Amino acid sequence: GAVVSQHPSRVICKSGTSVKIECRSLDFQATTMFWYRQFPKKSLMLMATSNEGSKATYEQGVEKDKFLINHASLTLSTLTVTSAHPEDSSFYICSARDSAGGTSGIYEQYFGPGTRLTVT
Amino acid sequence: KNQVEQSPQSLIILEGKNCTLQCNYTVSPFSNLRWYKQDTGRGPVSLTIMTFSENTKSNGRYTATLDADTKQSSLHITASQLSDSASYICVVSPSNSGYALNFGKGTSLLVTP
Helix, strand or coil: CCCEEEECCEEEECCCCCEEEEEEECCCCCCEEEEEEECCCCCCEEEEEEECCCCCEECCCCCCCCEEEEEEECCEEEEEECCCCHHHCEEEEEEEECCCCCHHHCCCEEECCCEEEEEC | CCCEEEECCEEEEECCCCEEEEEEECCCCEEEEEEEEECCCCCCEEEEEEECCCCEEEECCEEEEEECCCCEEEEEECCCCHHHCEEEEEEEEECCCCCCCEECCCEEEEEEC
């Protein structure tokens, strides 16, 4: 099946610094990508929807100036956590929607392997 | 409010046994229901996707059922293996949402030797 990669897989950064996470669709084009956050033993929480060539749409309660999203190409979206704090420590997962569509008109979303962020 | 409820929250079974996970939802109008498997520290992997008109779909030892009238789905795992230990997440997509997915909290399955 389609593959979505994330880089890095885990990162440790100091409080106050910024960290960038990349999400790539490796063998398909994705006009839309999604960024999720997941706390231990909790469900995925959608943070924002990233559309290629336009501004991201953020979910209620997610600070757009803190979580900067750039979707510069049909295969790459980035999430930058700015001025990171320990409470930003979490598992961040992206998914990519296959622009080509799928069976029965359902667009499959393929998830990346996730990035574990630890802010010290 | 669109909700997806899964049960049980966690489950322990012996290797080789079968098990069934449940998903109830209130999402309306309904487009499709997905089951994902998420290994610890990894992203979710799709197992099945079912639309309104489908009431069963299989993927190897995984069989999902859907009753759109009662808004219930189940995931049956046959002849469980140690590698089946993971979180199984039920995800429902409303037909008027565009891209939105409503996630259940998942069932944590542990298969023991």
